[in-house]
Amino acid sequence: MNNTSYQACPECDLLIDLVQPEIGEKIHCPRCGLLLLRPRKQSIERTFALSIAGLILFVPANFLPMVGITLLGKANSGILMSGVISLFNENMWPVSIVVFLASILFPLLHISLSLLISGHLYFNRYNRNLVSWMRWMHHLDEWVMLEVYMLSIIVACVKLMSISPLILGWGLYAFITLIFITALLTSSLDKELFWQHIEQLSKDNKHAS
Numbered sequence: 001m002n003n004t005s006y007q008a009c010p011e012c013d014l015l016i017d018l019v020q021p022e023i024g025e026k027i028h029c030p031r032c033g034l035l036l037l038r039p040r041k042q043s044i045e046r047t048f049a050l051s052i053a054g055l056i057l058f059v060p061a062n063f064l065p066m067v068g069i070t071l072l073g074k075a076n077s078g079i080l081m082s083g084v085i086s087l088f089n090e091n092m093w094p095v096s097i098v099v100f101l102a103s104i105l106f107p108l109l110h111i112s113l114s115l116l117i118s119g120h121l122y123f124n125r126y127n128r129n130l131v132s133w134m135r136w137m138h139h140l141d142e143w144v145m146l147e148v149y150m151l152s153i154i155v156a157c158v159k160l161m162s163i164s165p166l167i168l169g170w171g172l173y174a175f176i177t178l179i180f181i182t183a184l185l186t187s188s189l190d191k192e193l194f195w196q197h198i199e200q201l202s203k204d205n206k207h208a209s
């Protein structure tokens, strides 16, 4: 064969016919089990970086005013949480709870979990909770609905614009960026690679103890 490259295992000197692995694949020495080719870590690195960016953005998205209007000469501005509170006060508490969970609590938990998991994998740290964190994150995936909340903000803005000119706040820009980051997070997270990595870490941990 012309396109095979033989390489000696650095540990036991066995000659191995190395095939370029797929993303997420690991090549071990068949004799001593030494890890010869590392999996591509881009997914872990990207998830780690995006989670940090998402957590940082979470602060302005939740605490800076999203929209401001001037009503009867008085300036009003709303943050994400004040929307939830006013829904609650208008006897729409089931809606306000759904909005709170889907646009504040679940996204926060989701980003925190992906930071926790990718951080452990990035630094090759084992934790016996990694498997349950992964399961929790999968469940939360279905419940993060920032886009739905975004739609209701747009509807509210269009309605308000007929009454008074709107001032778009930094909170809104942060929130839109947060939506993009959450979407990128979901697409960059290579679940297969993450599970393989967790399995490897738990094996290494068993060997070490």
Ligand SMILES: [Zn+2]
Pocket (backbone or CB within 6 Å): 009, 010, 011, 012, 013, 014, 029, 030, 031, 032, 033, 034
């Ligand atoms: Zn070997």
